[in-house]
Amino acid sequence: MAQIGLFSSAFFTLLAIIFCFIFRRQAWIALLCSSLLTLGLFMPVSFGVLLVGTTITYFLGNKSQNSSKIGVGIGILLGALVSYKLREIWMDSRSLSLDDFWNEDKPWQIIGLSFFVFNAISYLMDIKRGYIKSTDSIFKLAAYLLYFPTLYAGPLHRFNYLNEQFDQAKITKKSFNNGMRLILWGLFKNFVVAQRLNQLQIELRQSDIGGWWTLLIGFIFFFYLYFSFSSFVDFFQGVSEIFNVRLKDNFHKRVYLSRNRHEFWRGWHITLNEWFRDYFFYWQMKFKFWRDKPYILLLLTYLLIGIWHGITVKFFIWGFLNACWILLEKRWKIPERMEKNNSYKFLEIGYHLLICSLLALVFIFPSLEGLFIRIGKPNFLPMDVFLFQKRNVVIILAMCFMVDQYHRWSKDLRMDAYFESLPSWKRRLLYLPLILSIIFFGVFMKGMDNYYLKF
Structure with a gap:
């Protein structure tokens, strides 16, 4: 998986550079497209799961300030993370080793799930607290949640921080x-x-x-x-x-x-x-x-x-x-x-x-x-x-x-x-x-x- 990570990072970088010349004034679109294509090509299972999570986060957070829908969204996200974390207990019950489970040819790996869930929860909770307004664009939210570098290695960021960074994205010397x-x-x-x-x-x-x-x-x-x-x-x-x-x-x-x-x-x-x-x-x-x-x-x-x-x-x-x-x-x-x-x-x-x-x-x-x-x-x-x-x-x-x-x-x-x-x-x-x-x-x-x- 580490080898895939290094190769996929080079792929993402080259793809994003090319797209930045196409979307000159909105480079965040280039970063979003590059992230989606990289995840879809190299980590299709992760991509599918995280795309569903992004959609749930958007619809439960959109225009739902102080609503119980946000609590439902947080519960769904935490439930998915806890269920995935319980895999070690499941492996122990079947005498599977962690190395076997994490071998790169296993289909159930979900790379970046923790980073994704924590960022999604911070987005929903900041809406609930009134710190931010929910975004009207699912693509802006997807850029935040599925941005390849943060999804693969962190660190964690709040929505406004990365969204402002994306608005200023461009390649300079x-x-x-x-x-x-x-x-x-x-x-x-x-x-x-x-x-x-x-x-x-x-x-x-x-x-x-x-x-x-x-x-x-x-x-x-x-x-x-x-x-x-x-x-x-x-x-x-x-x-x-x-x-x-x-x-x-x-x-x-x-x-x-x-x-x-x-x-x-x-x-x-x-x-x-x-x-x-x-x-x-x-x-x-x-x-x-x-x-x-x-x-x-x-x-x-x-x-x-x-x-x-x-x-x-x-x-x-x-x-x-x-x-x-x-x-x-x-x-x-x-x-x-x-x-x-x-x-x-x-x-x-x-x-x-x-x-x-x-x-x-x-x-x-x-x-x-x-x-x-x-x-x-x-x-x-x-x-x-x-x-x-x-x-x-x-x-x-x-x-x-x-x-x-x-x-x-x-x-x-x-x-x-x-x-x-x-x-x-x-x-x-x-x-x-x-x-x-x-x-x-x-x-x-x-x-x-x-x-x-x-x-």
């Missing part, structure tokens, strides 16, 4: 250059770093590593997850930027060096957390019952974030542990204390990475029983894995250092804006290591890898 810069950055992070980290964590999981050394798997997986998901967002931000449509950022640059869990969640999967904050937590806080119990509501919010990943016991526990971590930090005022004192910054980063590695194990092991068995084994670090993978380890360390250095140089600027701000000679000097690294150190066997596609 600046937008094309900035888009290509982000695409280069995303390809580098994915092929050179993420996939090598994935190879290493797979080797360790298949080894006899045991005891507390098992945390090393969680540590490596955490960085793999960051590079895999953030590189996809970078890549599709670049694809979208070509058409002067600026997608939101979904990660703070150095979120992997967070000093506490509050800082981490402010910079990780930002738009998903904002969605749960705006459309669940704040929505419930208007009721007196929850205003008196904010910590319980916070716990419930993180439980929902957990089971969004999958309606299973392990994801429920993962969400529960995240909530407990946040609540304990609030109770002991850890974020405030850390902000006042930077003397122990490295220890604080280590503290966060240690517990983060443990939570990552809950996230990735097929069952909690298997995880407890692995941790219960005698402490053992299989050095033969690192000797066998020594070239891979050296490349990973060097490339992670290079990414972090680029992040430090760019500070608060997005990478395309940072490159644009540099003199041309310096810009080309920074392009060179990225291009050479992709050529000589890239891993291309599985195409572009995004672990989060399964959610």
Whole structure:
């Protein structure tokens, strides 16, 4: 599916460029047509399901402000998402593996369902709250809900934000250059770093590593997850930027060096957390019952974030542990204390990475029983894995250092804006290591890898 994603992205981009010359004054039509054709050709099942969902959202939201029809629409959308998420329970009952289920030749995959449903719900709820008026054009709504880059990789956006972006869509020299810069950055992070980290964590999981050394798997997986998901967002931000449509950022640059869990969640999967904050937590806080119990509501919010990943016991526990971590930090005022004192910054980063590695194990092991068995084994670090993978380890360390250095140089600027701000000679000097690294150190066997596609 990753290979299809990379090829379909190139197809969408080329198609949209061609259509933009046809629909010069209304480039959003070019983006809509390109999205529909790409989805229909490469993901026909997803296309059919999402097209039905778009039609339902339009008719239930259109001119239905403060109507019960909007509640019906939200219920239908959530029901479809929950039913699809229950597939893992169905697979367990038939002894099917997740890998078999997600093989690209399986017809029941629905790519982008979570992003679609959350965007559709935000549209309906914003109508109900009176923040926006329903659109009279189903094509405008379809452009918002079925826009290929956001459907495939996120981030989540509100209707007005993307609709305004579409109205300004056009290809310029600046937008094309900035888009290509982000695409280069995303390809580098994915092929050179993420996939090598994935190879290493797979080797360790298949080894006899045991005891507390098992945390090393969680540590490596955490960085793999960051590079895999953030590189996809970078890549599709670049694809979208070509058409002067600026997608939101979904990660703070150095979120992997967070000093506490509050800082981490402010910079990780930002738009998903904002969605749960705006459309669940704040929505419930208007009721007196929850205003008196904010910590319980916070716990419930993180439980929902957990089971969004999958309606299973392990994801429920993962969400529960995240909530407990946040609540304990609030109770002991850890974020405030850390902000006042930077003397122990490295220890604080280590503290966060240690517990983060443990939570990552809950996230990735097929069952909690298997995880407890692995941790219960005698402490053992299989050095033969690192000797066998020594070239891979050296490349990973060097490339992670290079990414972090680029992040430090760019500070608060997005990478395309940072490159644009540099003199041309310096810009080309920074392009060179990225291009050479992709050529000589890239891993291309599985195409572009995004672990989060399964959610």
